[in-house]
Amino acid sequence: MAINAPMDDAAQISDDPAGSVTARYTARVRNRAWLLAGLAGLLLVIMVLSLATGPYPLSIQDLLRSLFGFSQGREGIVVWSIRMPRIAAALVSGTALGLSGLVIQSLLKNPLASPFTLGISQGAAFGAAFAIVVLGAGGLHPESVSGGGNGSTAVGHLLSVTALALAGAMISASVILLLSLFRRLAPESIILAGVALSSLFVSGTILIQYFASEEEIASVVFWTFGDVSRSTWPEILTLAIATAAITAYFVLNRWNMNAMAAGEEVARGLGVGVDRLRLSGMFMASLAAALVTAFHGVIAFLGLLAPHISRRLVGADHRLLIPCSCLVGAILLLAADLLGRCMVGSGSLPVGVLTSFMGAPLFLYLLIRGQNR
Template identity: 45%
Template sequence: MKEDRAEHNSEAVRQYARYKRRKVLVGLFLLAALFAVAVYSVCAGSVRLSIGQIVDALFRHGDRMHEVIIWNIRLPRVLAAIIAGMGLAVAGCVMQCVLRNPLASPFTMGISQGAGFGAAFAIIVLGAGAAQSAGLAAILNNPYAVVLFAFAGSLIGIVTILALAKFARLSAQAMVLAGIAMGTLFSAATMLLQYFAEDIKVASVVFWTFGDMGRAGKTDVLIMFLITVPALVYFMLSRWEYNVLEGGEETAKALGVNTERLRLVGVLLASLITSVSVAFLGIIGFIGLVAPHMVRRIVGGDHRYLIPISAIFGSLLLLGADTISRTIMPPAVLPVGILTSFMGVPLFMYLIWKKRKQY
């Protein structure tokens, strides 16, 4: 009997080891897929390039025009999609955990719209980064002022919701409702600004609401990287805290987690990485909601795996959507926000449907 049990135990231990190995394999597989899509994305476009030409251009001994295409257009675009996808997915994952709400994400909680409003305010009212020329070439001169305002805008929304949650003791459902309300308010405020703005500024603002990977230049990508990656490192270091917080507020406190600080820092950093991506690329809906939920279905809720794999998966989704958006109807480039929403809304509906079944 005793031997039986020992065997059974070691079988359970082996199963757990397999279970963990499977998560690592999923991560590695998604990473390989991301690499493949990134390579394809750099190749694909109105000027098709071979892998050989890319390697030559990367080491700067290829065709001059190819170098310009790769270094100034394709690479910043691909990197922007990877960094923003990563940031939005992890922001959603962390918000779902710290707000203890499966429907929390930068988009549903109104952070994206708040950031969009902040950016619009900076452009239209303060004239930061006045748009030069019209149409697709609208470029923002001073992205830093805009980033700052985008961040402030995103904070107004989330701080309002957090304050309501604390003082009015909102339930999880009520918090999402409050988030949607804040998002609507910000969208309305942005429209109001547009209504009174000059055409050229309106054009610049309208592009925010679509989301466009092509807008980011090399410096913008660097800024996104410098803000997003340290935040991801912090999130990874806090993975145990997030796991413990899954057990509920009281359990987490009893296990030694400063839940108030964890929630505050988590929401602030999630807002920060959302607002830089919104400031540079515009509003990209639903990546933050979709990616963590899909990853949870595959690898479970352990944040040691959930955070890095959500990051990879978010990058893959956004880069994939962007690659489709610019290769599906060449030479036209569809705004990526449209594609991510087309992918995200059905999943959102499915989640609502699934929640209904639990009662």
């Protein structure tokens, strides 16, 4: 079908040359893609800064030599065993939470939604604590639990802790999904449900501590404020693979996500399987948040911050929004962790404290702005 302008309109069409609307549009998309490249560069810079920062002084030469494996000594250990896992953990966790928050906001059409504000992260933390204390899965971190963590048992722990974290996350996600689909609650009301869920799970997590040993308490407390300082490579790798797979799923569905932004009925009219997308999307997003929480605790507000900053930067198109939210999430978490390490020299300030300081004001701002969003 060719869509031709009516005769009386043909003459009065503006003097734009043919193709110019598309040209302006593609130029803007290209500019925004360059912005993404810039963000990737910024991320790289922060990673290098993070590697170079810490109580043990490293010169650039030391850093480069240990990075490429030419330094077997103390520098190599500092870079590869202490700083690199922390940076890698922040990188993948930030990516996962940025993506998770974006997807949840888009699927629920709720700008206040995120794994943290809906109680999904808190559910995951409860599940992980339950696995450790009640099922005796042991801590994820060998140094915090006596006799924990060698070979196959470590893998078993990883599995049971993640499985229960996912179960906890899914409880919150399911309640939220049911409420928003069948009760058609307003966005603000959904957040109230999230408050109820998260306080329930936080209380549950505290209750569990009364039945825990000293060592177990240490590893449960650590979930209250997310921390990337004690990651191990198996965890990082698990999270990285899962995050990559989940990101790929949403990149494949980027047009469907855009259609969802146009409204549920329009999306159906465009042939999008709305129900399936919403279910599997919420599951994937909850899985990402659950894994992060199982390994690194509740990192507050990051999943709220990253998508909002990204929308400001690249607009509402998920082709750009998905990579942008991943990048911004990673940048924010790395930067927050770097800042925390500069503020508290020992590096023991949990990064979740700082993301709370960044995120809570934004959340209040979004509430105050209310209808205009």
